Amino acid sequence: GENVEQHPSTLSVQEGDSAVIKCTYSDSASNYFPWYKQELGKGPQLIIDIRSNVGEKKDQRIAVTLNKTAKHFSLHITETQPEDSAVYFCAAKRSKLIFGTGTRLQVFP
Amino acid sequence: GAGVSQSPRYKVAKRGQDVALRCDPISGHVSLFWYQQALGQGPEFLTYFQNEAQLDKSGLPSDRFFAERPEGSVSTLKIQRTQQEDSAVYLCASSFVRPTRDSNSPLHFGNGTRLTVT
Numbered sequence: 001g002e003n004v005e006q007h008p009s010t011l012s013v014q015e016g017d018s019a020v021i022k023c024t025y026s027d028s029a030s031n032y033f034p035w036y037k038q039e040l041g042k043g044p045q046l047i048i049d050i051r052s053n054v055g056e057k058k059d060q061r062i063a064v065t066l067n068k069t070a071k072h073f074s075l076h077i078t079e080t081q082p083e084d085s086a087v088y089f090c091a092a093k094r095s096k097l098i099f100g101t102g103t104r105l106q107v108f109p
Numbered sequence: 110g111a112g113v114s115q116s117p118r119y120k121v122a123k124r125g126q127d128v129a130l131r132c133d134p135i136s137g138h139v140s141l142f143w144y145q146q147a148l149g150q151g152p153e154f155l156t157y158f159q160n161e162a163q164l165d166k167s168g169l170p171s172d173r174f175f176a177e178r179p180e181g182s183v184s185t186l187k188i189q190r191t192q193q194e195d196s197a198v199y200l201c202a203s204s205f206v207r208p209t210r211d212s213n214s215p216l217h218f219g220n221g222t223r224l225t226v227t
Contacts, residue, residue: 006151032213043113043200043218044152051213089151096165097142097216099151 002027004092006100013080014108021103023090024072032093033066033073037086038102044089048075080107111135113219115201121225122191130186130222134203141184142216143176144200152200158184191226198223 003026013019025033031052036044050057050064050073057064061080066073077084085107090100114133122128134141140159144152145168154168160181169176173192178184188195202216 004151034215036218041220043202043220045218046215049213049215091151093213096154096157098154101151102149 002030002092002094002098004090004098004100006090006103008103009101010104010106012106012108015080015082017080019077019080019084019105019107021075021088021090021105022072023074023092023100024070025092025098026071027092027094028068028071030092030094032097033064034091034093034097035062035064035075036089036091036099038089039086047088077105080105082107082109113201113203113217115199115219115222117222118220119223119225121227124193124226125190127187127189128191128224130188130199130224132184132186132201132203132219134182134184134201135205135217136182138203138205138217140204140214141178142202142204143184143186144202144218145170146198146200146221148197155186155199188224191224193226196224196226 006023034049037047038044061078063076087102087104089102091097116131142157143155146152156176157165158178173189175187198221200221202218204214204216
């Protein structure tokens with residue numbers, strides 16, 4: 001079955017710096033790759049997604065890149081702010097959505 | 110607008126008790142999913158409904174877990190004879206269209222039910 005690995009598990013940055021989270025997946029048939037942000041006590045919230053026929057997608061300070069050949073995708077957050085602090089999950093889907101183990105991002109003012 | 114609503118938010122059960130967790134999806138959403146999230150881990154798939162039909166229950170960890178969605182809207186996840194290893198957050202998600210290989214509709218998650226088995 002699909003396996004999704006996510007790195008790093010924790011990431012601390014200074015406000016205004018960039019943050020990058022990387023994921024790899026095992027099933028080459030996966031075709032949809034969303035990223036979720038989860039705040040304490042809440043459910044995951046979709047922040048951006050990318051489909052397998054697209055290499056890069058950007059939404060304001062957030063961008064995602066996909067390398068199908070290498071089977072990895074990354075989340076880039078620029079100009080980080082303290083409110084970006086949360087746990088971020090990548091996921092990959094063929095028939096069902098499989099999540100990575102999460103990255104705890106801390107943005108220090 | 111109303112999102113996915115789950116109740117109760119917290120549930121403490123003694124080992125061996127039965128529990129029932131409720132999910133109210135977004136109105137009109139065809140697909141409904143249950144996920145289990147252990148502390149410090151990502152959500153893990155349990156089961157999937159398309160309307161009232163349970164099309165995939167491959168993630169249910171044992172026959173003590175049972176889910177239903179009799180009228181294609183509200184869903185209940187039931188856990189019989191709870192064990193300590195069942196302690197987790199149970200997340201419900203819904204999406205507008207049925208997921209196929211060529212169709213990907215975003216999942217909208219509720220805030221979950223935190224189950225603690227003592």
